[in-house]
Amino acid sequence: MPATVTVWEKDPALAARITVVPAPDITKTPLAFRLIPSLGNNPPQAVEFRYWNAAATLRRAADFWAASSQAPVTWRGGQVIDVFLDRSEGLNSEYDGTTLSFYHGSTVAHPTLVIYSGESPDLLCHELGHAILDAIRSDLFDAEGLEVEAFGEAFGDMSAILCAMQLPTFCSFVLAETSGRSFWSSSSLSRVAQQFGSALRLVKPADADEDCLRNAWNNHFYVDPSTVSKVGLADTIWNNAHSFSRIYTGAFFEALSAMLPVKAGGNAPGPETLRQVSDDMRDILVDATRSAQLVPGFAAEIAAAMIEESDKYHHAYPDVFQGVFIRRNILPQAIS
Incomplete structure (x- = not known):
């Protein structure tokens, strides 16, 4: 594992905003996670970047929420949550109550420009926020009503x-x-x-x-x-x-x-x-x-x-x- 990794600060659209941070320990508790797929030998450079960018971003976000006044000590499903970095095709990202999933997609206007939702720290931290909220108040996740869902x-x-x-x-x-x-x-x-x-x-x-x-x-x-x-x-x-x-x-x-x-x-x-x-x-x-x-x-x-x-x-x-x-x-x- 490298000592440091290069990551986006907030979003790939801010092309100049990259930073170098210590390589994260994704297995650290509380609020550990597992990235799927794991990083194999000699991955393409872009895949390696997206992996470490997601790992460092999610670790930073999990540590931030773990330090809160009444912090959750586990996810809804246990000590470790699975994170699918590129589950399938689509312009989407989601938390389903058990896992975090990110996707890749393009548009008809720009078919060769592929957007990876799991590359954006904003989307990574947004979906992790859903999991944090679920760990804090699991009754809200299944509650119906526009005001609750919007919150x-x-x-x-x-x-x-x-x-x-x-x-x-x-x-x-x-x-x-x-x-x-x-x-x-x-x-x-x-x-x-x-x-x-x-x-x-x-x-x-x-x-x-x-x-x-x-x-x-x-x-x-x-x-x-x-x-x-x-x-x-x-x-x-x-x-x-x-x-x-x-x-x-x-x-x-x-x-x-x-x-x-x-x-x-x-x-x-x-x-x-x-x-x-x-x-x-x-x-x-x-x-x-x-x-x-x-x-x-x-x-x-x-x-x-x-x-x-x-x-x-x-x-x-x-x-x-x-x-x-x-x-x-x-x-x-x-x-x-």
Whole structure:
């Protein structure tokens, strides 16, 4: 095994954003995993890169969630989860309750350009986020209802965003990218799965935002799920968990952006500040997920739980979350 490996920081679309990290131990517990297929002798260079990129990304993500306030100690199915790096053809990635699976595919417009979903750290961390959520609250995985399903997708997107914030080099890049403007803006951090989104948009235009798969920097507001249409356009909210999830993700990312100056305490934030804020948001999400009741109006239930749990980490956080959730109509009024 090599001592170090070269990996994407966040997504292959950010072609210049690669970094070198220690070779990961995928068998380490808690939250170990098994990559399938394993790396054989003398693999093609691209296959070897995708293997180590996935291994290092998933290890970083698993370690991040394993350090949370009320961390899961095993996956839903046990100590080790199987990860299929290239299960078959298709523009897809998924968690099925037992395994993580990634695929490869192309489009009619660009048949020679093959997209490997398991090459994107965003998608790797998104699907691992599903497995983490399932390990925390297995009842949510099988629960029906648009609000619950959408929360699962938002949890996955936040996993992609928060796990990227564990890399100091990427944090420095994002701070430079957003210098002179609000951190609450469209950036390489807010844009989830840019490469995959560009391919999916050619096949299913309504399923991807204009600049990525889903952009956490958005202005989507909560609406009653019973009132939304069965189909819609990319810039609207419709009756689909991925579409509806953008309401949650936008609120979470807006709150995360407002948490940053609170954590910085009047100083210019640095990479370490971003990491600290990501830890706080992770713990607030985990605590709220564990305490929220599975009831009708789950969006408001999660919002109220996040407000309550956030006070553990900074007394200014509840006002941040409450303001965002009320503005986005997730909560109808202030919680006393």
